[in-house]
Amino acid sequence: xxxxxxxxxxxAPPPTRATISDVALxxxxxxxxxSRFLNxxxxxxxxxxxxxxxxxxxxxxxxxxxxxxALKRGRSRLIGLVVADVTNPYSVAVLRGAERAxxxxxxxxVLFNLGNEAEREREAIESLMAxxxxxxxxxxxxxxxxxxxxxxxxxxxxVLVDRRHPELQTxxxxxxxxxxxxxxxxxxxxxxFRDLLFVSEPLVGVSxxxxxxxxxxxxxADHRGVAGRTFESTADAPDALDDALRxxxxxxxxxxxxxxxxxxxxxxVAAAAAxxxxxxxxxxxxxxxxxxxxxxxxxxxxxxxxxxTDDLGRLAATCLIERLNGLHLPPRQIxxxxxxxxxxxxxxxxxxxx
Amino acid sequence: xxxxxxxxxxxAPPPTRATISDVALxxxxxxxxxSRFLNxxxxxxxxxxxxxxxxxxxxxxxxxxxxxxALKRGRSRLIGLVVADVTNPYSVAVLRGAERAxxxxxxxxVLFNLGNEAEREREAIESLMAxxxxxxxxxxxxxxxxxxxxxxxxxxxxVLVDRRHPELQTxxxxxxxxxxxxxxxxxxxxxxFRDLLFVSEPLVGVSxxxxxxxxxxxxxADHRGVAGRTFESTADAPDALDDALRxxxxxxxxxxxxxxxxxxxxxxVAAAAAxxxxxxxxxxxxxxxxxxxxxxxxxxxxxxxxxxTDDLGRLAATCLIERLNGLHLPPRQIxxxxxxxxxxxxxxxxxxxx
DNA sequence: TTGTAGGCGTTATCAC
DNA sequence: GTGATAACGCCTACAA
Numbered sequence: 001x002x003x004x005x006x007x008x009x010x011x012a013p014p015p016t017r018a019t020i021s022d023v024a025l026x027x028x029x030x031x032x033x034x035s036r037f038l039n040x041x042x043x044x045x046x047x048x049x050x051x052x053x054x055x056x057x058x059x060x061x062x063x064x065x066x067x068x069x070a071l072k073r074g075r076s077r078l079i080g081l082v083v084a085d086v087t088n089p090y091s092v093a094v095l096r097g098a099e100r101a102x103x104x105x106x107x108x109x110v111l112f113n114l115g116n117e118a119e120r121e122r123e124a125i126e127s128l129m130a131x132x133x134x135x136x137x138x139x140x141x142x143x144x145x146x147x148x149x150x151x152x153x154x155x156x157x158x159v160l161v162d163r164r165h166p167e168l169q170t171x172x173x174x175x176x177x178x179x180x181x182x183x184x185x186x187x188x189x190x191x192x193f194r195d196l197l198f199v200s201e202p203l204v205g206v207s208x209x210x211x212x213x214x215x216x217x218x219x220x221a222d223h224r225g226v227a228g229r230t231f232e233s234t235a236d237a238p239d240a241l242d243d244a245l246r247x248x249x250x251x252x253x254x255x256x257x258x259x260x261x262x263x264x265x266x267x268x269v270a271a272a273a274a275x276x277x278x279x280x281x282x283x284x285x286x287x288x289x290x291x292x293x294x295x296x297x298x299x300x301x302x303x304x305x306x307x308x309t310d311d312l313g314r315l316a317a318t319c320l321i322e323r324l325n326g327l328h329l330p331p332r333q334i335x336x337x338x339x340x341x342x343x344x345x346x347x348x349x350x351x352x353x354x
Numbered sequence: 355x356x357x358x359x360x361x362x363x364x365x366a367p368p369p370t371r372a373t374i375s376d377v378a379l380x381x382x383x384x385x386x387x388x389s390r391f392l393n394x395x396x397x398x399x400x401x402x403x404x405x406x407x408x409x410x411x412x413x414x415x416x417x418x419x420x421x422x423x424a425l426k427r428g429r430s431r432l433i434g435l436v437v438a439d440v441t442n443p444y445s446v447a448v449l450r451g452a453e454r455a456x457x458x459x460x461x462x463x464v465l466f467n468l469g470n471e472a473e474r475e476r477e478a479i480e481s482l483m484a485x486x487x488x489x490x491x492x493x494x495x496x497x498x499x500x501x502x503x504x505x506x507x508x509x510x511x512x513v514l515v516d517r518r519h520p521e522l523q524t525x526x527x528x529x530x531x532x533x534x535x536x537x538x539x540x541x542x543x544x545x546x547f548r549d550l551l552f553v554s555e556p557l558v559g560v561s562x563x564x565x566x567x568x569x570x571x572x573x574x575a576d577h578r579g580v581a582g583r584t585f586e587s588t589a590d591a592p593d594a595l596d597d598a599l600r601x602x603x604x605x606x607x608x609x610x611x612x613x614x615x616x617x618x619x620x621x622x623v624a625a626a627a628a629x630x631x632x633x634x635x636x637x638x639x640x641x642x643x644x645x646x647x648x649x650x651x652x653x654x655x656x657x658x659x660x661x662x663t664d665d666l667g668r669l670a671a672t673c674l675i676e677r678l679n680g681l682h683l684p685p686r687q688i689x690x691x692x693x694x695x696x697x698x699x700x701x702x703x704x705x706x707x708x
Numbered sequence: 709t710t711g712t713a714g715g716c717g718t719t720a721t722c723a724c
Numbered sequence: 725g726t727g728a729t730a731a732c733g734c735c736t737a738c739a740a
Contacts, residue, residue, distance in 0.1 A: 017508065019716090019717055019718090020717060020718065020719095021717075029726080029727085030726070030727045030728070031717090031718080031719090031727090031728095032719080032720085032726070032727060032728080032729095033725085033726060033727075035718065035719060035720090036719095036725090036726085038718095038719095039719080045725065045726080046725065046726090049725085049726085063480070063483070063484045064484070064717085064718075065425075065484070065486065065716095065717055065718070066484055066485050066486075067421050067424045067425050067430065067485075067486055067716090067717075067718090068425055068716075068717035068718040068719090068732090069717085069718060069719080070421045070718095070732090071419075071421050071422055071425055071716090071717080071718070071719095071732045071733065071734090072717080072718045072719045072720085072731080072732050073718085073719070073732085074732075076421060086446050086449055086450055086453075087446060087447075087450065092440050092441060092446060093441075095440055095465075095467070096440055096441065096467065096469065099440075099465070099466075099467050100469070103481075108464060108466075108481060108485060109464070109465055110462060110463070110464050110465075111449075111453070111463055111464070111465040112453075112462075113449070113450065113453050115450065115454070126417075127457075127462060129417070130417045130418075130419075130420055131420050131421070131462060132419065132420070132421055154371065264647075267647055267648065267651065270651050271650070271651060274651070292648075293618075293621060294621065294646075294648035294651075294652070296625070297621060297624050297625060297628070297648070297652060298648070298651060298652075373732090373733055373734085374733065374734060374735095375733075375734095383710080383711085384710070384711045384712075385711090385733090385734080385735090386710075386711060386712080386713095386735080386736080387709090387710060387711075389734065389735055389736085390709095390710085390735095390736095392734095392735095393735080399709070399710080400709065400710085403709085403710085418733085418734075419732095419733055419734070421732095421733080421734095422716090422732075422733035422734040422735090423733085423734060423735080424716095424734095425715095425716050425717065425718090425732090425733080425734075425735095426715080426716050426733080426734050426735050426736090427716085427734085427735075428716075709740105710739100710740080711738100711739085711740075712737105712738085712739075712740090713736100713737090713738085713739095714735105714736090714737090714738105715734100715735090715736095716733105716734090716735090717732105718731100718732085719730100719731090719732090720729100720730085720731085720732105721728105721729085721730080721731100722727100722728085722729080722730095723726105723727090723728080723729100724725100724726080724727080724728095
């Protein structure tokens, strides 16, 4: 290359990274030897040579190129993670758990965030596939079976988190929604509430929402003397929520309670209750899915159903990595129990104790 | 390979992806021709050939391997993002903005989350470097200048977000902390508060915290008749915070206010105030850095300083991509203003209006 | 306009 | 034990 082509005469010299050839040269051995040293160090090279290679590596600060390795081995050591919305604390928790497990197993996580635009799901999966991720962890809206199926046809293992796609033969990791609803509703009944309202984001085929709603209906059907209704709340129609709540809160004092399908809904219900002048606990029971940092600070404290989010994320990654390691098993379904975090919003009596 | 070695006799056939050779073969042309078609389609191939190639590509569902391209071109089209803590809404916002900008420019974002373990910063940067990311966006604790400096020596552009490393010659994107403090403190004074307390997480060299504290001190020094103190709060010493608050809240009623250095601190202050029986607005003014979804619901509503998080993330990515596109400029410093979200916690008079 | 050949950094298969 | 050498999938001179 003629000098004139170089970026800048006086600037930093072409800072090209050391390759295996450089190491081989410096150590006075062949590339193959260096490669062997790198991969199965136990299989003894002559100690003297091993030392020479090691020195050369350190001297040059050599790091193998994952790209080249990927090319050769057909394994990228990349795992793709698609989340519906990074803004959602649940997604973040999954991300956290998964990331750690991946790193521990020597994988790097590539993130694709849908920002709640379901139509980008295909794009996400295709991008990730192009990068030859070895597997996919999906916490998505589930619009696009096609892309997932295709990934699986290409032999990439897939793990679904939270949102189920029954048509797909994949591992699935999630909260035990049915159990969690029973737990929460059972607690409300014990606390003396008899008129229950389940508020959810629009169900629109999202499995976790459907499961929670179904479990709620089943629970109510199973319990004589308990009235139950359900309501789908959208962000743009707060009035409707107010109406639904009004019917609850004022009817029979201290006997009505709301079960909120997730943290966003909890917030919406809290806002609506404030508008209506209803106090949690005292006028209206409230339990919300998903533990958050602000739950203890909402009125007398918001009782929540905490998901074992870290475990969920970790398990998802673990499942995937097991498959990558050759585990051959029919699709697993892993459900973890929720935990009730008791606070003032579900204790009518204690509600005035701040 | 003997049949017995194959994964499973009846299972899916080795679902290996189509390569450029497959396309060439199918189209009856050479690999070079296909490659040309892919890269500079304008430079006319015989239309007839172009059509044949295109057909072959579609028929095979061929997607070029970014790995192989990276190897050849020395560009991975990967951008590394290191965040101190994905759990932090600020990090998430940055992530969101950056991700979108990267994707629009044809890059994929690789995430590395430190989980607040500063000592993993080096590990993160080295991992990312190994994957030949083309640049780095860092929102980290700043423990490890060495790794960053080394990345830059390797010619990788770096953009710092929120946490400044003055020793490093990099682009820097952040909130205008000084201006934001002035804005908030000024508002408190106008609202009649005269006794100000700035509560922060431990400063420990984190630039954004230091800047906010310094700005606070400067503000107080500039305003006669205004008393100001600062306090560093740790999660394990709530008592100390209680003490600090007690001195505030009870001394001269309705004249004391707290400025919380971030959302975590806001929450801590809120919890402490609840313990002490202090009501925001009425007994104690409160403004917190960082807008959150729960801010409107805390007591009479928490006044916050909203950061333009989306813009920050997007700008960070844009800066990086400009550098990747060859922009040669001295290190930029981009500061964006905060916005005051007025609510009850900073209006002593209105505090009782729910 | 198109094909041939060499190489990016690595690993695997041979010989030696 | 160790060293050539041929891929992996792609791009790019260069030749035709």
